[in-house]
Amino acid sequence: MGIRAKDDEREERIAMEIIVDAYGEEEQAMSWYYYLDEKLQFPFTARCMHVEAKSPLQAGEEVVVLNMAPENECRDSMWVQVE
Numbered sequence: 535m536g537i538r539a540k541d542d543e544r545e546e547r548i549a550m551e552i553i554v555d556a557y558g559e560e561e562q563a564m565s566w567y568y569y570l571d572e573k574l575q576f577p578f579t580a581r582c583m584h585v586e587a588k589s590p591l592q593a594g595e596e597v598v599v600l601n602m603a604p605e606n607e608c609r610d611s612m613w614v615q616v617e
Contacts, residue, residue, distance in 0.1 A: 567608045
């Protein structure tokens, strides 16, 4: 996935809908968590685009996403539960 050009409309939507009342990194992460949990429709198929050390997935691997990971695991990054 390439780097996207900055989209002012998208940035405004993020600021006004997702992190409007969030102060600090942890509150912003939790705002994202609840936004994604509400907006995503589970299950869905996803492809791993970036390898993380604590993830068993390989780049390009497809998985079925079942749900968001528990809230306490998403305080700095968003994680999901997969099949």
